Amino acid sequence: MYKDQKEQTYSLSNVFGSNVFDDTAMRERLPKLTYKALKQTIDEGIPLNPQVAEIVANAMKDWAIEKGATHYSHWFQPMTGITAEKHDSFISRTSDGKVIMEFSGKELIKGEPDASSFPSGGLRATFEARGYTAWDCTSPAFVKDSTLYIPTAFCSYNGEVLDKKTPLLRSMEALSKQALRILRIFGNTTAKKVITTVGAEQEYFLIDKDLYLKRKDLIFTGRTLFGAKPSKGQELGDHYFGAIKERISLFMKELDQELWKLGVLSKTKHNEVAPAQHEIAPIYTTANIATDQNHIIMDTLKKVALRHNLVCLLHEKPFAGLNGSGKHNNWSLCTDDGQNLLDPGKTPHENAQFLVFLCAVIKGVDEYANLLRLSAATPGNDHRLGISEAPPAIISIFLGEQLTDIMHQIENGNGGATSCKKGGKLKIGVSTIPNLPKDTTDRNRTSPFAFTGNKFEFRMVPSSASIAGANFMLNTIVAEMLCQIADRLEKAEDVTSEVQHILKEIVTNHKRIIFNGNNYSEEWIKEAERRGLPNIKSTVEAANALVEEKNVRLFEKHNILTRHELESRREILLEHYIKTINIEASTTIEIVNRQIIPAVIKYITIVADSVNAVIKTGLDADTYAQNEILKEVSSLLALLKKNVYDLENSLKEASELSVDTYGMAMFYKDNVYVKMSKVREVADKLETLVDEKMWPFPTYGELLFNI
Structure with missing residues (x-):
């Protein structure tokens, strides 16, 4: 047994990162001077010498071919929200008609995809097709499916940002620059870089593929547009952290193996609250690599699921009435010499440097709450936020008892905080179980933005x-707050006194954002309104944050995005919302007209025939039940048809509107979506009445429990 475990451990250590051109592979395959030059570019931002790129490209190509690669691809993140890739082979023709495998430094550094077919929000016209992808050497290349994937940034011919990676990289540099100013003030002269670290927990659903293929709504929209509540849902909490079913366990085992090969530190796996819902959590890494790896995780989830005749649903709300899925974005700040800047230490009330960084986050989240809300805005998330154990659309911060008490002391004292609460020991009351060290504060899983020991967890x-969106917003916000603080401290005659003034000022002016209670409660919604906190409930309304003057100044000041690029992103977000609701509405109409109505008519006919058959017997038999079913189902069928007709008219009206994109998006939100919901309400009622064998597609009960 021990031998088997040892061999398994040894095998895992060899497998992990085996398909990644990581630091180990570079060190082994690159000349020392080339390796050193590349590391300087990665670690210090020194421009890459073209000769270095040529050597790296050749080594990377040889390594990839050994891994079975025949092609390479510049892998980028356009404004579709997913990744994009174009594959080119390493093959080049020789003078004698043969072929050789080549890959140049130029091909490594730059690619030229079409820049007019991706969402651009007006930055690119159809005839303006040229765009560029540029190698991001800070994120390692990897081999997957016989292709060398090279992480890249994506921009237009004129240099406009067309992707999600570029603003993230810029925000990381901006945050590092401002954080180093603070560290220098506090006497830290060794740190050369401050790194944004992220660990993104990923929730998802798994359903049987054969059942999935019978649901047009899942195929076309990623969520169920119809579905009556099953007799059993998540009420008992028996699925959460429950024993993992064998079929799912086999899927998870293969998922881990595939991710480990790609260098993704897949650490935790478990059942989530809703039936058929699960979660995977990796170990944190830099924000840039974490973003790339989260895309790898999502792609691998889908591919591995299919191998097990399963389908992975990543939609935020695939099933109404059950918990939706999100990502828990665990964000922190670390120096290149290993210090976590959000670690309170044992005496946080005495840790002035920590309190400065903490208060910078508090101030930034309060002043730019609409940007954080925007970063969580998708049509799918509109269904999730504030429903079934998801955070509301109100941004607030959970600090916990210890830090909240310190904030209270800072606000009300004259010399800062003088004490902090201790955790102590937790006594279980069983002699064989040791006393456990108790944390200084509880956790709050209802908070959208919670401090969890040495990081913030953004759960929206x-x-x-x-x-990328959530993290570049967060990075930029905090960079600005650190900049403001550094400007004051660098001019101060007495830094210690000025730190106390700044902390007290921030706590006094921004304490409204701190809330340690139940974010799910109706009372909190009322309290948040009293405090003046924004409650931006829809993606359409959230989109306006991108063009708010204060926010434009913020992004331009730190060289993250220009006004024109921000306006284009607003346009892209609104267009995406319109197209999403239009697809859902069109799918709703098709399913009702071609599946539900024919099934209900067939059922009504059978019930009516049974009544007539009883009457023809001449017996004095009671047909009350059949008659009542006929009345109710027929009445609902008529209402369903009327509601579908109204929805069709709304879509027609939308196509004839002469309004801007925002006006169109509002019409889809307030008109089309509302009428689509009315169609569903009637259809779901019919599902509970029609013979289940005649219902035209699998029900919630089948989808959620038939695995």
Whole structure:
């Protein structure tokens, strides 16, 4: 047994990262001077010498071919929210008609995809097709499916940003620059870089593929547009952390193996609250690599699921009435010499440097709450936020008892905080179980933005979305706050006194954002309104944050995005919302007209025939039940047809509107979606009445429990 375990451990250590051109592979395959030059570019931002790129490209190509690669691809993150790739082979023709495998430094550094077919929000016209992808050497290349994947940034011919990676990289540099200013003030002269670290927990659903293929709504929209509540849902909490079913366990085992090969530190796996819902959590890494790896996780989830005749659903709300799925974005700040800047230490009330970084986050989240809300805005997340154990659309911060008490002391004292609460020991009351060290504060899983020991957990991020958006927003916000603080401290005659003034000022002016209670409660919604906190409930309304003057100044000041690029992103977000609701509405109409109505008519006919058959017997038999069923089902069928007709008219009206994109999106939100919901309400009622054998597609009960 011990031998088997040892061999398994040894095998895992060899497998992990085996398909990644990581630091180990570079060190082994690159000349020392080339390796050193590349590391300087990665670690210090020194521009890459073309000769270095040529050597790296050749080594990377040889390594990839040994791994079975025949092609390479510049892998980028356009504004679709997913990744894109174009595959080119390593083959080049020789003078004698043969072929050789080549890959140049130029091909490594730059690619030229079409820049007009991806969402651009007006930055690119159809005839303006040229775009560029540029190698991001800070994120390692990897081999998958016989292709060398090279992480890249994506921009237009004129240099406009067309992707999600570029603003993230820029925000990381901006945050590092401002954080280093603070560290220098506090006497830290060794740190050369401050790194944004992220660990993104990913929630997802798994359903049987054969059942999935019978649901047009899942195929076309990623969520169920119809479905009556099953007799059993998540009420008992028996699925959460429950024993993993064998079929799912086999899937998870293969998922881990595939991710480990690609260098993804897949650490935790478990059942989530809703039936058929699960979660995977990796170990944190830099924000840039974490973003790339989260895309790898989402792609691998889908591919491995299919091998097990399963389908992975990443939609934020695939099933109404059950928990939706999100990502828990665990964000922190670390120096290149290993210090976590959000670690309170044992005496946080005395840790002035920590309190400065903490208060910078508090101030930033309060002043730019609409940007954080925007970063979690998708049509799918509109269904999730504030429903079935998801955070509300109100941004607030959970600090816990210890830090909240310190904030209270800072606000009300004259010399800062003088004490902090201790955790102590937790006594279980069983002699064989040791006393456990108790944390200084509880956790709050209802908070959208919670401090969890040495990091903040942003729980609003959509399950299907790139985490780049949330992190570049957060990085930029905090960079600005650190900049403001550094400007004051660098001019101060007495730094210690000025730190106390700044902390007290921030706590006094921004304490409204701190809330340690139940974010799910109706009372909190009322309290948040009293405090003046924004409650932006829809993606359409959230989109306006991108063009708010204060926010434009923020992004331009730190060289993250220009006004034109921000306006284009607003346009892209609104267009995506319109197209999503239009697809859902069109799918709703098709399913009702071609599946539900014919099934209900067939059922009504059978019931009516049974009544007539009883009457023809001449017996004095009671047909009350059949008659009542006929009345109720026929009445609902008529209402369903009327509601579908109204929805069709709404879509027609939308196509004839002469309004801007925002006006169109509002019409889809307030008109089309509302009428689509009315169609569903009647159809779901009919599902509970029609013979289940005649219902035209699998029900919630079948989808959720038939695995």
